[in-house]
Amino acid sequence: MYQFEKWLRDLLAKLQKEKRWKSLNASYEESILEHSIKTAWLTQLMIAIELDAGNQYELDPYILLQCAINHDISESIVGDIAYTRKSEKDEENEKKAFEELITQIIPQNLHPYFPLPLDMSSTTDQKHKDFWEAIENIGYCMFALAEERHEFDIVITNHLPVIEKLSKFISVSMFYDKIKTEYQKRLDARH
Numbered sequence: 001m002y003q004f005e006k007w008l009r010d011l012l013a014k015l016q017k018e019k020r021w022k023s024l025n026a027s028y029e030e031s032i033l034e035h036s037i038k039t040a041w042l043t044q045l046m047i048a049i050e051l052d053a054g055n056q057y058e059l060d061p062y063i064l065l066q067c068a069i070n071h072d073i074s075e076s077i078v079g080d081i082a083y084t085r086k087s088e089k090d091e092e093n094e095k096k097a098f099e100e101l102i103t104q105i106i107p108q109n110l111h112p113y114f115p116l117p118l119d120m121s122s123t124t125d126q127k128h129k130d131f132w133e134a135i136e137n138i139g140y141c142m143f144a145l146a147e148e149r150h151e152f153d154i155v156i157t158n159h160l161p162v163i164e165k166l167s168k169f170i171s172v173s174m175f176y177d178k179i180k181t182e183y184q185k186r187l188d189a190r191h
Contacts, residue, residue: 007105014076021143023082024151030143032075036068042142043068043135049171057127057169063118067132071117074098095120134166134175141179148186156183 015033020026030038047061072080074097081090095116102114118124118132137159144155160180167173 004105011073011076011101015073018075018080020080021082022080023085024155026143026147026152027149028147032072032080035139036072039071039135039139040065040068042139046131046135046138046169046171046175049174050169053170057131059128059131063115063124063128064131064135066115067117067119068135070098070114071119071132073101077101091120130166131169131172134163134169134172137162137166138172138175138179141183145179145182145186150190 012033015036016031018032019029020032020035021030043064047059047064050057050059051061074094077097077100078090078093098116098120102111106114115121115124118129119136121129140159141156141163144152144159156179160176160183163172163176163179167176
């Protein structure tokens, strides 16, 4: 157990040190750790909305929350690379880093319970991949809206159509409407 605690402390320290949004010069320096916690909360809220509405698509909360918590841990090794600049080689390096981290501390027989995050996996069903893609895109838009700077408009205009496409999910539709409304208010205020 001591080794697990030590491993976690090291992982969390690296995730706290690594910052996101460097290419857009964000006013708030969000760490990978902060992003992961925010993503886990967003995921939990969206799952709760889906469950409250009857879970029409039979989403598995464990799969989604596991992904939210672990989706960027590989960046403790490879660093943060903006999604707009990420190459296939970068994605492969992230996948290898994730597997390396899991192998360092998780017993082999438990590896199946620590699958690759949904955006790295080729084995997960499409409904979970779609829901995860919506969560990531909603997170990008929420951060961009909070920045309140026109430099971040590109983030919203790039991701809003993806969210709209995935708005078959009740929670995604709710967030889409709110983001679209807030963004339109921002645009109207500028004119």
